[in-house]
Amino acid sequence: MTKLTKSKLCSICAFISIAFAVVPQLSIAQSIEYDVEIIIFENARQTRVGASDTLLLPVVNNAQPIPQTPLPGAAIQPIGELRLLSEVEKIKGSANHQLLFHGGWRQAALDKESAPYVSIALGRSFNLFSEPVSIIDDNEDENENQFLRAYLTPPLDSEFALQQARSATLFGAVKVWVGRFLHFETHLAYTPSGADFSYAFNSQRRMRSRQTHYIDNSRVGIITKIFPVDNSAPN
Numbered sequence: 001m002t003k004l005t006k007s008k009l010c011s012i013c014a015f016i017s018i019a020f021a022v023v024p025q026l027s028i029a030q031s032i033e034y035d036v037e038i039i040i041f042e043n044a045r046q047t048r049v050g051a052s053d054t055l056l057l058p059v060v061n062n063a064q065p066i067p068q069t070p071l072p073g074a075a076i077q078p079i080g081e082l083r084l085l086s087e088v089e090k091i092k093g094s095a096n097h098q099l100l101f102h103g104g105w106r107q108a109a110l111d112k113e114s115a116p117y118v119s120i121a122l123g124r125s126f127n128l129f130s131e132p133v134s135i136i137d138d139n140e141d142e143n144e145n146q147f148l149r150a151y152l153t154p155p156l157d158s159e160f161a162l163q164q165a166r167s168a169t170l171f172g173a174v175k176v177w178v179g180r181f182l183h184f185e186t187h188l189a190y191t192p193s194g195a196d197f198s199y200a201f202n203s204q205r206r207m208r209s210r211q212t213h214y215i216d217n218s219r220v221g222i223i224t225k226i227f228p229v230d231n232s233a234p235n
Contacts, residue, residue: 038102038174039224047219053197056149057147057149066103066119112183120188124168125167128151186202
């Protein structure tokens, strides 16, 4: 049998110690859950600043709606208590804003690749015609955060076979994932009623739990606060 030198034996022991130290940490991280609460509101001012030349249709693969009742095994679950009530009352009492949504969900502390997109479809729903994904990028994996050009009626000079789709005043998805910090992503398009243009709302914000964060663009704002279900969980 080959004899282990003292240095090799120390290296093996150190590796084993690290491995056993990492496993419990991974288990703890996977067991952490967060309640994500969001308020979405419209800015009442009429502006074309930041508007697109056509309608926009966000491409989001496998987005999940916020469930109204618990769904066994689902990546997101409903939360029982909404806490940002004072912020909602301020928006309702403001002449400059209109409340679009107040709600939330519970999810595990997942990394960027594993965390689910949560679908958003608010306001008036309508049919539109969009250019196919393949003309934006042939790599399907890279289409996750694309916006497709779209139209209420197919343009006569279009060189592509347009696809019919369904959209809404505010349409797309948001995503919360955990790295060194919490991250909040938006991939949304806001289309005013009857308009032939949209506002892209595409952002990624690093944030801490237990703190209120405000995210906005030209026409839409989001207030969000992320609460660890276990108060001993890290930020």
